[in-house]
Amino acid sequence: MEMIKITLPDGSVREYPKGVSIYDITKDISEGLARVALGAVVNGKTRGMQEEVKEDSDFRVVKFEDKEGKEIFWHTSAHIMALAVQNLFPGVKFAIGPAIDNGFYYDFDTEHRFSPEDLEKIEKEMKKIAKENHVLERFVMPRNEALDYFKERGEVYKVDLIENFPEDEEISFYKLGDFTDLCAGPHLYDTKKVKAIKLLSIAGAYWRGDENNKMLQRIYGTTYEKKKDLEEYLNRLEEAKKRDHRKLGRELDLFTLQEEGPGFPFFHPKGMIIRNILENFWREEHVKRGYDEIKTPIILNESLWHQSGHWDHYKENMYFTKIDGEDYAIKPMNCPGSILIYKSKMYSYRDLPLRWGELGLVHRHELSGALHGLMRVRSFTQDDAHLYILPSQIKKELMDIIDLADYMYSIFGFKYHIELSTRPEDSMGTEEQWEIATNGLREALEEKGIEYIINEGDGAFYGPKIDFQLEDAIGRTWQCGTIQLDFQMPERFDITYVDKDNEKKRPVMIHRTIFGSMERFMGILIEHYAGKFPVWLAPVQVSILPISDKFNDYAHELKDKLKDKGIRVELDGRAEKIGYKIREAQLQRIPYMLIVGEKEVADNLVSVRKRDHGDLGQIKIEEFISTIMEEIENKAK
Numbered sequence: 172m173e174m175i176k177i178t179l180p181d182g183s184v185r186e187y188p189k190g191v192s193i194y195d196i197t198k199d200i201s202e203g204l205a206r207v208a209l210g211a212v213v214n215g216k217t218r219g220m221q222e223e224v225k226e227d228s229d230f231r232v233v234k235f236e237d238k239e240g241k242e243i244f245w246h247t248s249a250h251i252m253a254l255a256v257q258n259l260f261p262g263v264k265f266a267i268g269p270a271i272d273n274g275f276y277y278d279f280d281t282e283h284r285f286s287p288e289d290l291e292k293i294e295k296e297m298k299k300i301a302k303e304n305h306v307l308e309r310f311v312m313p314r315n316e317a318l319d320y321f322k323e324r325g326e327v328y329k330v331d332l333i334e335n336f337p338e339d340e341e342i343s344f345y346k347l348g349d350f351t352d353l354c355a356g357p358h359l360y361d362t363k364k365v366k367a368i369k370l371l372s373i374a375g376a377y378w379r380g381d382e383n384n385k386m387l388q389r390i391y392g393t394t395y396e397k398k399k400d401l402e403e404y405l406n407r408l409e410e411a412k413k414r415d416h417r418k419l420g421r422e423l424d425l426f427t428l429q430e431e432g433p434g435f436p437f438f439h440p441k442g443m444i445i446r447n448i449l450e451n452f453w454r455e456e457h458v459k460r461g462y463d464e465i466k467t468p469i470i471l472n473e474s475l476w477h478q479s480g481h482w483d484h485y486k487e488n489m490y491f492t493k494i495d496g497e498d499y500a501i502k503p504m505n506c507p508g509s510i511l512i513y514k515s516k517m518y519s520y521r522d523l524p525l526r527w528g529e530l531g532l533v534h535r536h537e538l539s540g541a542l543h544g545l546m547r548v549r550s551f552t553q554d555d556a557h558l559y560i561l562p563s564q565i566k567k568e569l570m571d572i573i574d575l576a577d578y579m580y581s582i583f584g585f586k587y588h589i590e591l592s593t594r595p596e597d598s599m600g601t602e603e604q605w606e607i608a609t610n611g612l613r614e615a616l617e618e619k620g621i622e623y624i625i626n627e628g629d630g631a632f633y634g635p636k637i638d639f640q641l642e643d644a645i646g647r648t649w650q651c652g653t654i655q656l657d658f659q660m661p662e663r664f665d666i667t668y669v670d671k672d673n674e675k676k677r678p679v680m681i682h683r684t685i686f687g688s689m690e691r692f693m694g695i696l697i698e699h700y701a702g703k704f705p706v707w708l709a710p711v712q713v714s715i716l717p718i719s720d721k722f723n724d725y726a727h728e729l730k731d732k733l734k735d736k737g738i739r740v741e742l743d744g745r746a747e748k749i750g751y752k753i754r755e756a757q758l759q760r761i762p763y764m765l766i767v768g769e770k771e772v773a774d775n776l777v778s779v780r781k782r783d784h785g786d787l788g789q790i791k792i793e794e795f796i797s798t799i800m801e802e803i804e805n806k807a808k
């Protein structure tokens with residue numbers, strides 16, 4: 172019998188007969204593991220429990236906690252939903268049913284219009300199916316047989332999918348009860364783990380996303396192993412709706428997106444206050460850590476992008492223009508500009524490391540359907556930096572960047588975890604360079620004692636990277652900072668330094684961001700704080716509310732006093748009832764309200780109301796000023 176070697180994450184190696192199933196390997200490792208396992212990552216590919224392994228492989232079991240585990244779980248749930256729909260609505264045609272970020276969907280073609288009541292019925296049927304505990308059976312058919320199979324059943328979308336497969340391809344199928352689907356997997360072994368089910372919404376979706384095709388009905392849903400986890404997710408969803416940065420952005424007058432610039436955000440005065448504070452904070456921290464700042468042009472000659480490799484790997488996402496009959500490109504990244512500055516001078520080993528930060532405005536084309544407030548835009552400012560370093564400085568510099576990111580995130584109260592992404596298929600450079608770079612990142616993380624998750628094949632085309640995944644106030648994660656190690660660009664642009672031995676050598680380049688994109692980071696902050704910015708970030712820090720216009724003079728004096736200290740203050744001198752003014756200031760999420768009436772004027776006091784804390788009583792003006800100044804200075808949370 173031919174044997175294959177299976178290497179586990181701890182480096183241990185086990186031998187099995189060729190064609191062994193993932194389920195059997197998992198069970199052999201431990202019965203307990205087989206009970207909680209949902210599938211495995213085999214040589215970087217996520218595979219279901221019933222799939223076979225036919226070659227020597229790296230093997231990592233995945234559970235629901237792992238993102239690959241969720242993908243298997245949710246994709247299998249899409250099959251369960253499809254079977255439920257087939258049972259309840261015979262004659263429906265099936266399109267595709269993938270796992271997505273927080274669940275799954277399936278696209279259906281039917282004359283019947285699905286209603287919210289239908290969702291309840293389908294949900295009930297899904298629960299029944301899951302309980303019946305069907306095993307997902309995999310089988311294969313040659314392409315022609317597969318075509319006949321689906322043509323007979325009138326499944327035009329499956330036929331369309333198969334027709335786009337290569338002639339000699341073997342097509343895999345999965346059978347779940349009476350529902351057979353064309354599918355490459357991966358799937359759960361059976362349906363019994365799918366215990367908590369919720370269908371969320373119905374939307375229209377064109378076949379293959381093309382508006383010339385027929386509009387199908389898409390049903391979104393999510394599932395969990397435990398009821399409690401589903402409930403937590405649904406609560407978070409509800410909370411997220413309230414915090415939507417597009418809604419708050421409008422209500423708090425921070426930014427807009429307009430038809431004249433799809434994906435190009437407009438920042439209003441109050442939004443710019445927050446943005447400038449963030450940028451100043453960024454600058455201060457970088458200066459402290461030995462960074463210099465540069466600024467490079469937005470439009471640069473197209474030839475530069477050929478040299479950088481962006482043309483071959485990234486041109487679909489770039490915008491182009493012509494100047495004096497020559498071809499130019501709008502920069503999608505800041506690196507080539509930074510490199511041109513490096514090349515304008517000769518450096519010695521004594522000059523390195525160079526750390527050049529750039530708040531660089533880049534443009535990247537996104538499909539209009541993918542645009543989303545400040546989270547997914549077509550123009551954004553990266554808080555970029557490029558470091559030019561000696562190979563011997565790799566670990567130290569990486570560790571310093573991790574420290575910087577850690578400090579900056581802590582100011583906003585973000586927890587985070589780190590993911591390490593390795594070489595993608597479409598990439599430049601030798602195996603050896605990738606290994607040195609990947610090990611450099613790994614060593615820095617290990618020396619700092621930071622745990623991390625590995626994303627196989629998810630690196631940039633010029634090097635591996637680590638990403639910081641921030642967790643916000645309601646438990647959602649956002650990828651923000653990234654650190655990339657790069658041996659390619661220095662070679663492509665032939666940049667050098669003069670070493671001790673007078674030889675010209677290549678510096679190593681590090682690309683990195685902390686916020687990621689200023690625009691997106693602001694969107695995240697708006698949702699993280701639910702619009703209630705801490706005092707140091709709040710566009711208006713204090714609102715002065717006179718009880719009647721008799722006290723407006725005192726209120727104006729007070730305003731000037733605060734303004735002199737650099738406090739951002741507003742005065743609501745309108746002839747409105749005080750209750751109304753307080754409500755309005757609360758809606759604007761202003762951290763402090765100072766209420767001014769007879770007694771306050773007589774004794775030189777202010778009545779302080781703090782957002783979320785209510786009435787704090789009367790205090791001396793000077794005392795209030797020193798309290799708020801301290802809060803601002805300390806960037807209190």
Ligand SMILES: [Zn+2]
Pocket residue numbers: 246247250345352353354355356357358
């Ligand atoms: Zn499937």
Ligand SMILES: [Zn+2]
Pocket residue numbers: 504505506557682683
């Ligand atoms: Zn870069």
